[in-house]
Amino acid sequence: MNLDVRFPIGGMFTIFGVILTAYGLASDPAIYARSLGINVNLWWGLVLLAFGLVMLGLAYRSYRRSKLSVTDSTSTP
């Protein structure tokens, strides 16, 4: 069985994204003085989350497609 590499990549970045976003929302704004006053944890967390979800989505789509093609080929003699 072939595991699509996009599943673990998507999963990993989704988790990273959720953690960073949550941390960005909860953390003391004072720590963002060094990052020019931008809450980078929040913003980059959202970027990672979006990337992760897109990867998972693409992986899921091709997984479903390959499943469909497998059932197709088995139904025809």
Next chain:
Amino acid sequence: MLGIGWALRRFVRSSDDFFLSGRSIPAWIAGLAFISANLGAQEVIGMAASGAKYGIMTSHFYWVGAMPAMVFVGLFMMPFYYGSRARSVPEYLKLRFDEKTRGLNAITFAIMTIFSSGISMYALAKLLELVLGWNFHMSIVLTGVIVLVYIFLGGLRSAIYNEVLQFFLIVLGFLPLVLLGLKDVGGWDGLTAKLATVATNAGFEPGAWSHSWKYMDSPSHNPMGMEWFGLVMGLGFALSFGYWCTDFLVVQRAMAAGSMTAARRTPLIAAVPKMLMPALVILPGMLAIGLHATRGGFLPIGTDGTPNYNMAIPMLLGHYLPSGLLGLGLTALMASFMSGMAGNVTAFNTVWTYDIYQTHIRPGQTDRHYLRVGHAATVFGILASVVAAYAATRFNNILDMLQLVFSFVNGPLFATFLLGMFWRRTTGHGAFWGLLTGTVTAALHYGLTLPIGSVPGIKGGFLGAVLHTYPSEMALNFWTALFAWTGCFVATLVISLFTARTKTDDELRGLVYSLTPRQQDGHMPWYKRPVTLAVAILVVSTFLNVIFW
């Protein structure tokens, strides 16, 4: 954050075996692994260091060096590698020439892996010293132990899978750093203004750090100390082609592709992200030196009074990223150091055990015997890496040292490959003695010249007389590579003409260009042909050269 990163990687690794179990790898994954095998932490740290030390001229490693070479590999070399079914570069040499050429290449390759892993070890220890405040010597020992455990636990069994993951980790871990830095200096214009200060302080024209070609009319006009001929021939031809065409850590990734077409497309697909990489790895170095010159405190000063350029990325990380994102950046760096080191030590182990020990020292032993030898080789490899790591402390830019090693190993080897693949008259004796001559030429050139401001010893000039002084370490590397290539090329050519062929045309089928059936791409739609992709890549990289002229 760090812990989670590690835990996740561990979890992911356990599912690796699903992926590689005899399945063909799609071209885009092989492509990302191809570039990722090269985009280690070494490259990130080294390219940033060079961006600081030499400015935007460092991008020549990409737009003059890597692009044409990767296109060449995809179009012309891959058919031989993939078609010959050789599993490694030394094995190809055995098929094409003979056992002794393979042995020589295996030895130089083994030495190269040790240096590579030592350089990673040094950089990681430096990072631990800077971020966690650990003692440098302690960090080296600890790093060695961790790598040993990592390899023995079988962490590298399916490198390709990890590499794709790491590629994204590095890109997404460093991008916020670059964006923040650029915003801080006031965009590209702000950066050029700051770099003008850097350049005038060093006694160059204001644009010397921000123009890649403009000041290359004479070695004395640019920080790298190169003029265009030496750069194009030394870096663009000998070093880059040597690296991309013969370094089997990289080439192997393409060989894992599912079909000949996919294998040929692998380096071409990899070239697309590779082309944009300077924004991620060279730009931070330029930001660091610009900020260092105008605000101070962005680069630590080494014992010899020059800034330690290797610290550009770690210092920027510490300066801009708050806790949280900092964890992501450090995870990306450390993970790629570890796998880079483990990859090199494992390659050393393989080459030593199969290409040297089993073939030349004690053939015909049991598998258990070779496995034990392999374990011993791993331990030895790590100990030797420690020595190389201490040698690296002498270089304020690890890329200088890395390219020096490449100029010894890959430079001459490329001449052997070029002749071997395109001239069927090349003989085994010619290849062996040519390769040896090339390596000796490199050693002679390195031993008789010196970069400016260095004492004879590890940086060259150890043969007593110093015949020429180069303006920078990198200039010396480029010329070493060019000398080594020429030495090997001429010697191989001459000796081949005077020795008898040992392989018949039949034996060389699939190994030499004129005896290999041409790849027919006519059945593919034009936009899917490797040639189309290749032309597009060359056009875009020419365009990039012009923009940053």
